[in-house]
Amino acid sequence: MSQLILEQALNGLQFGLMLFLLAAGLTLVFGIMDMINLSHGSLYMGGAYFAAAAAQASGSFAVGILAAVAGMALVGTLLELAVLRHFYKRDHLSQVLATFALILIANELVRMVWGPQPMMLNPPEALSGPVEILGFFYPAYRLLIIGVGLAVALFLYLLVAKTRVGMWVRAGAANREMTEAMGVNVRRLFTAIFALGAALCAIAGALLGPLLAVQVGMGENILILAFVVIVIGGIGSIRGALVGSLLVGVGDTLGRALLPTLLRSVASSEVASNLGPALASILIYALMAAVLFWKPQGLFPARG
Amino acid sequence: MKKLVEPLLLAAAVALPFLLAATGNEFYTGMATRVMIFGLAATALNLIVGYGGMVAFGHAAFFGLGAYGVAILMQHGVTSAWIAWPAAVALAALAALGVGLVSLRTRGVYFIMITLAFAQMLYYLVLSLKNYGGDDGLPLANRSTLAPLDLGSDTGFYLVTLAVLAAALFAMKRLAASRFGSALAGIRQNETRMEALGYPVFGLKLACFVIGGAVAGLAGALMANQHGMASPNLLYWTQSGMLLVMVILGGVGHRYGGLIGAVVLLGLEEVLAGVTDHANLGVGLFLLAVVSFAPRGIAGLLPKGSRE
Structure with a gap:
């Protein structure tokens, strides 16, 4: 039992760190420019497709990741310059409509280029087996994800907390107009962000x-979780995004694994297996509603 | 001349199914019914967003609950629409009351997110109802019966849907002109001022939210009948997004905004699907063009006199 919990906690950590990678960008976009970007999930989908295509072409998973990062950074820059920056000053409704349109366009473009079938993306050979840690076996690939996630989180922390650019970012999230008045070019900074x-x-x-399927629509499922994360953490706060990601990632994964078992001890096994997964999914939304109810600005408000 | 537009449009809408039947295009009667149902749901959302000034991002939940209300009662042998539809409306209204009570304490983006969260909770709840179809959805054995009217034929169902939609649009007009509507307009402009004037702001917003949810539930009840099933996808967040897109596309706060949005969006989808496999690309580009060049939606492009 304790081994199961430990394993699921590691899975939760891994999922939470990946959520953090999405939420970090989303929370800055939301916090600094007050922009609701529903198409953030499409960037995630694009990254997965770029990686799968590049990995298939080159035969190397590492090349796939590098190609995805370079490709999506370019796509993101172009998207910001061509479309999104025209909507910063518009109301939230217009932003919802524009970025919802972007989801439709992105999904269709991916379908046109790669077809409607899910794509295969295999983890690197060397990491396909399990490794032994703390007395049990855990997939090496998932450990790699945890490692990369921690490294990126550390990098972001150093970038935001210790550099001049990071200071601008924090200033922008706290009060954009004042930051502009102090001479920071927030527009250019924002394209970079x-x-x-x-x-x-x-x-x-x-x-x-x-781990999950590379398919059209994969962005929509995870996007809402990323929004939940940044609302729990406090919009505009990187630290909040990290805490929120880990809460949601671990809560969701542990809930999914343990709730059916826990329910079985108080209800019939049929009820438990039906209700368990639903309760686990509901859990994180309930957490967000509770946070909003008692701390409407999130756990770590960026604006003082 | 202006006074004639609405009666003429209504007459044309009544004549449509008979024209379609006469020309052998009965297939489009069902399509037109579907458009009107989405128009009704979007109109209900427009009441909340446009009149009440609350950007709710979870309206599909009430829409879907209405559909499930009818389908679940049908599974238990209740086929009469006189019982099932009001029950579906009551279910949606009750859910809207609960969601509204909590959500209306927040504002702005937080309101958007908390309504989204509640809608997702209801989505997962419905997904877990294994006895009622789970993720496959719950099929209806037959359409509801609405004695003495005949819902079995597509034309009959179309006309009933049209009557409901027309009644809702008429009620919307009366509501906007009523004391309640004026108070909502005041709240939209300046909530603090209305509070200071002694208006029960929270209660008024909640009433608006619940009415919008109830009407969406009615639309859902119609949808279950049209579609022949209640599907969990009706509650998924992309469906809420779709309804919101219809409202913004048609015109926020315009009485016909929701209907115009539904007609244009679903019509465009249908037309594009006929000529290409990649209809959504065209729909997306169209939406982007509208939001860039017509910030007040399509209704905002209509001649001045027709605005409410």
């Missing part, structure tokens, strides 16, 4: 590709 966010999405898409 958007490109970075797209690259982070690409890493998440490429790494999760072998």
Whole structure:
């Protein structure tokens, strides 16, 4: 039992870190420019497809990831310059409509280029087996994801907390007008942030590709989780996004694994196996509703 | 002249199924019914977004609950629409009351996100109802019966749907002109001022939210009958997005905004699907063009006199 919990906790950590890669970009877009970007999930889908295509062409998983990161950073930059920056000053409704349109366009483009069938993306040979840690076997590939996730989280922390650019980002999230008045070119800064966010999405898409299916619509499922994360954490806060991601990732994974078992002890096994997964899915939304109810600005508000 | 537009449009809508039948295009009667049902759901959302000033991103939940209300009662042998449809509406209204009570304490983007969260909870709840179809959805054995009217024929069902839609649009007009409507307009402009004037702001917004949810439930009840089943996808967040897109496309706060949006969006999908496999690309580009060049939606492009 404790081994199961430990394994599921590791899975939750791994999922939470990947959610963080998505949420980090999303929370900055949302926090600094007050922009609801529903098409953020499409960048994640794009990253997974770029990685799968490049990995198939080159035969190397690493090349796939690098190609996805470079490709999506470029796509993100172009998207921000061509479309999104025209909507920063518009109301939320217009942003919802515009970025919903982008989802439709992105899904259709992917279908046109790669077809409606899911694509195969295999983890690298060397990491396909399990490794022994703490007395039990755990897939090496998932450990790689955890490692990369932690490394990126550390990199983001250093970038945001210790560099001049990071200071601008934090200032922008706290009060954009004032930051502009102090001479920071927020528009250019923002294009860069958007490109970075797209690259982070690409890493998440490429790494999760072998575990989940690389298919059209994969972005829509995870996008809402990323929104839940940033609302729990506080819009605009990177630290909040990390805490929120881990809460959601671990909560969702552990809930899925343990709730059916727990329910079985109080209800019939049929009820438990029906209700368990639903309760686990509902759990994180209930968490978000509760956070909003008691702390409407999220756990770590970016605006003072 | 202006006074004649609405009666003429209504007459044309009544004549449509007979024309389609006479020309051998009965297939399009079902399509037109579907458009009207989505128009009704989008109109209900427009009441909340456009009149109440609340950007709700979970309206599909009430739409789907209405559909499930009818389908579940049907499974238990209740076929009469006189019982099942009001029950579906009551279910949706009750859910809207619960969601509204909690959500209306937040505002702005937080309201968007919390309504989304509740809708997703209801989606997963429905998904877990294995006795009622789970993720396959719940099929209806037959259409509801609405004695003495005949819902069995597509034309009959079309006319009933049209009557419901027309009644809803008429009610919307009366509501906008009523004291309640004026109070909502005041809240939309300045909530604090209305509060200071002694209006029960929270209660008024909640009432608006519940009415919108109830009407969406009615649309869902019609949808289950039209589609022949209640599917969990009716509650998924992309469906909420679709309804919101219809409202914005048609015109936020315009009485016909929801209907115009539904007609244009579903019509465009249908036309494009006939000529290409990649209809959504065209739909997406069209939406992007509308939001860029017609910020007030299609209704905003109509001549001044027709605006409400």
